[in-house]
Amino acid sequence: MARVVALDVHDIRFPTSRELDGSDAMNPDPDYSAAYVVLRTDEGPDGYGLAFTIGRGNDVQAAAIRSLAHHLVGRAVPETAADLGALYFELVGDSQLRWLGPEKGVAHMALGAVVNAAWDLAARRAGVPLWRFLSALTPEEVVGLVDFRYLSDALTPAEALEILRAAEPGRAGRAAFVQDAGYPAYTTSPGWLGYSDDKLAALSRQAVADGFDMIKLKVGGDLDDDVRRMKLAREVVGPRVRIAVDANQRWDVGTAVRWMRELAPFDPYWIEEPTSPDDVLAHRAIAAALGPIKVATGEHVPNRVIFKQLLQARAVDVVQLDACRVGGVNENVAILLLAHKFGVPVCPHAGGVGLCELVRHLSLFDYVAVSGSLEDRVVEWVDHLHEHFTDPAVVRRGRYLAPTEPGFSARLKDDTLAAYRYPDGPVWTAAS
Amino acid sequence: MARVVALDVHDIRFPTSRELDGSDAMNPDPDYSAAYVVLRTDEGPDGYGLAFTIGRGNDVQAAAIRSLAHHLVGRAVPETAADLGALYFELVGDSQLRWLGPEKGVAHMALGAVVNAAWDLAARRAGVPLWRFLSALTPEEVVGLVDFRYLSDALTPAEALEILRAAEPGRAGRAAFVQDAGYPAYTTSPGWLGYSDDKLAALSRQAVADGFDMIKLKVGGDLDDDVRRMKLAREVVGPRVRIAVDANQRWDVGTAVRWMRELAPFDPYWIEEPTSPDDVLAHRAIAAALGPIKVATGEHVPNRVIFKQLLQARAVDVVQLDACRVGGVNENVAILLLAHKFGVPVCPHAGGVGLCELVRHLSLFDYVAVSGSLEDRVVEWVDHLHEHFTDPAVVRRGRYLAPTEPGFSARLKDDTLAAYRYPDGPVWTAAS
The missing domain is CATH 3.20.20.120 (Enolase-like C-terminal domain)
Incomplete structure (x- = not known):
């Protein structure tokens, strides 16, 4: 069975500040950057994801992505791809890492990069673009992706299901x-x-x-x-x-x-x-x-x-x-x-x-x-x-x-x- | 004139999970940790600060503190100690690092650790505990420490000054x-x-x-x-x-x-x-x-x-x-x-x-x-x-x-x- 054998992280930066592309009132001289993650597998496609930053600190973002490696490396690819809710809940539930947010900033963007890389991997294995992969899930499967903690005063799982079924x-x-x-x-x-x-x-x-x-x-x-x-x-x-x-x-x-x-x-x-x-x-x-x-x-x-x-x-x-x-x-x-x-x-x-x-x-x-x-x-x-x-x-x-x-x-x-x-x-x- | 010659960061962790000290409903097994920073100077006291984490990710927190070193190393100590508003505004204003928050999570705790280390340094130089150092500032000086951006709908500098003068x-x-x-x-x-x-x-x-x-x-x-x-x-x-x-x-x-x-x-x-x-x-x-x-x-x-x-x-x-x-x-x-x-x-x-x-x-x-x-x-x-x-x-x-x-x-x-x-x-x- 295919497994994730490594989580590689790359610090990639583009010198955009030289042309003032991307300049705004708060960010006068950004160097658009990506903390880029590859979920390497031992067979079949790899998965790719990234966190976007604007220069300094991209190394910090890369370190945060690396801190999630123990959740991914060794993981069975088919099971992971079949239940991307489970991976997300496992990552969000890492109580020691949660302290760094919770669910915000560097740590949360790192989680997002890894989760997105796993979605990329799953869609590649299925041979379809992500939007079609997602759109092929049943309403129940989509609801199962969502963490409703802190949402129930505005949206319940039943309401979410109703929205998805109507569409x-x-x-x-x-x-x-x-x-x-x-x-x-x-x-x-x-x-x-x-x-x-x-x-x-x-x-x-x-x-x-x-x-x-x-x-x-x-x-x-x-x-x-x-x-x-x-x-x-x-x-x-x-x-x-x-x-x-x-x-x-x-x-x-x-x-x-x-x-x-x-x-x-x-x-x-x-x-x-x-x-x-x-x-x-x-x-x-x-x-x-x-x-x-x-x-x-x-x-x-x-x-x-x-x-x-x-x-x-x-x-x-x-x-x-x-x-x-x-x-x-x-x-x-x-x-x-x-x-x-x-x-x-x-x-x-x-x-x-x-x-x-x-x-x-x-x-x-x-x-x-x-x-x-x-x-x-x-x-x-x-x-x-x-x-x-x-x-x-x-x-x-x-x-x-x-x-x-x-x-x-x-x-x-x-x-x-x-x-x-x-x-x-x-x-x-x-x-x- | 005394200068900051280095920003040292230490990854210090205590194995508190072995005794369940600190266990709660969200954090069942914390290893209480500190990303610990020392502002080393070439004469006089050094300054000490820390960010608290509960284990995994303390290395990420340490990396975030290191990312601020360029703002500190080489800085004149007397000027820094005399205007700790200026240091804070410089750190908050680092537009590339700001993207990692803004003002939240790992990046912001790193900023806090460094700012607190600079306050520690200033109070040590003055030979007084921090609470007395702070309490000796004039109301105007205290107001000058605060970033009123995003606060003015609730608290203006004039209102803050009034509070401090009354006390x-x-x-x-x-x-x-x-x-x-x-x-x-x-x-x-x-x-x-x-x-x-x-x-x-x-x-x-x-x-x-x-x-x-x-x-x-x-x-x-x-x-x-x-x-x-x-x-x-x-x-x-x-x-x-x-x-x-x-x-x-x-x-x-x-x-x-x-x-x-x-x-x-x-x-x-x-x-x-x-x-x-x-x-x-x-x-x-x-x-x-x-x-x-x-x-x-x-x-x-x-x-x-x-x-x-x-x-x-x-x-x-x-x-x-x-x-x-x-x-x-x-x-x-x-x-x-x-x-x-x-x-x-x-x-x-x-x-x-x-x-x-x-x-x-x-x-x-x-x-x-x-x-x-x-x-x-x-x-x-x-x-x-x-x-x-x-x-x-x-x-x-x-x-x-x-x-x-x-x-x-x-x-x-x-x-x-x-x-x-x-x-x-x-x-x-x-x-x-």
Whole structure:
């Protein structure tokens, strides 16, 4: 029987700070990085996963992934692949490691990377892309993936089952539809804070020409700059294209409300991360003050418990789950179910390293097996670093193509592993 | 001028799981551990700090502390000691490392350990215990320690200044009082879940004989056991001694309410950690259902943002800050100010490794310079592992003695460092 024989971890970093790609008000000089994990098996495919970081600390993230090795190495692959709830519960239940969170930060992202690698392995063995693998599970099997601890005041297993059963009859039709039509995307590429006005205008114009009907700008550095950039973008894209703005947690409640009122004349669609991702009550206050501008957050929301409260408090209009921030596929299934229960669309965070590659699978699963809707659903698209993946995300005419390769798409190319290894890969030794 | 020449990190673990000390419903077999940091200087005293963990993952915590070395090594000691707000803001502002939290989990505990080590260094240089060092700062200097980002909807710098100024005239008198009288303590030693009924009864009896007027029991494993143990403890200690219970996050809202109603006939004083430390709304619901039983939490609350919301929502009656969970002295000063603003007593979490040693300084500062009150204030006391510290916490007749040695009391003995080093210290090599 196939077994996991090793858990390999690689510290991979891309020197993105040299070009200011990814620059925003909170993160002026990120070096997009991945703590990359390979579940090596003695027969059949390996499994690939990653945690995304922005440079320093990627070694800490790698150490946290290594700390989970004893749960994986020696494990029988078929049994693991047949019950990915069991693996997730075992990892979450490691009481000594739990102290490091619980269920948040470095330790939780490590758990997510390993869980996702196990899902990748399972889908590869099955010969199907992850979104189809997930969509083929019965409603009961999906419910069995979720840890309902801390959720039952908002969502019970019975309610989750009801949601999944209601969507079951339409699964095949919706899967066929998205295989043809793809899934709606929006692009953040024009709006990084380090870009000049000319670059912003040119990239915004290009985005519309490429078929996007929504773009996003970074804000929160300087109010006059933001007003000028927002006005410029609105002029370039016209009234029908949605423009979201993203403050990357820069503000308190009062500042968020005042700042956004200055941008309101240019019709921002949502304000993303106006304040701390932990601050449910602040998001509620901001949402109450700024409607009809929507409030969005999620890329730094550490777990399902905070998402649950954001939904219970009607503090967000858009849930931006992230493939690598929480406890992997299992916890993201919980978040999809919660969002559906509260009638809030899920528009995942992407970009970074591999986030577009991974998260498209989750949105396709959401459409096929949970929400059954594309209304106001969009997945973020950032057009960089895809060339490093063996099964890169592809966007055409503003839509993600549905992936067809087996697995969860987190695998990096061997050349990339060699070149970008930190600190001793040639990209880094040549720079220093 | 004295400089920091190295940041040394030690992985120190105590095999506490062998005796079930520290066992509770969520943590059945902890090996109490410290990721221990020494800020080595080229002249004058060094600075000592630690992050507390319960075993596996202490190496990850150590790696996270090491990731902060570039902020410390080479730094001028007098300037650092003269403005510990500046160091804290620099560390919190490391945008690449911030991604790993933000301000939570492994990365944030690492920051806290380093910040606390710098406070220790500053107090040692000044030749005074940390609580006196802190209490000698002007109200303006104290306000300058706090990061008000994400706090201004609940507490402004002006309000904080007002709180501190109001307490200023009584500082000297209160410092003299606690130097004589000590600070109230309660004991958790009788109530670990792994203990037999006989041991629980004997230790409860002993606690009262030792002068404690409050004890704490762990609950949440089995309801029948809890009812029996609570009844037994109440019989042993009589009606006047407070008995707190601690569920260590085991429950959802409904379970917490049902379970505690079964214990209510035995007059529990507070229910601690009834559910997820991130769940503000659940704590609010539990508090509303269970009053007059108080709701307490804090040892796993990751930062000031969650504490702020727990207070805003009237979700807790007791704030249990922890010396090592958040961003060091600076963030704990923010939490003390928030609690005072909302009129909620602070009763710190302690136990673990060194938490009693450190946190007594914070409660003494709270009394001298912030709250000015001892009403319903108690610091947890767990009587183990103190022998490993050079300036151990001492409790007499149910009260912590005010420390008199210079510093923040986190220094471990050299013999302990050698013996308990993981994995190659003799305590560990002999066991395997």
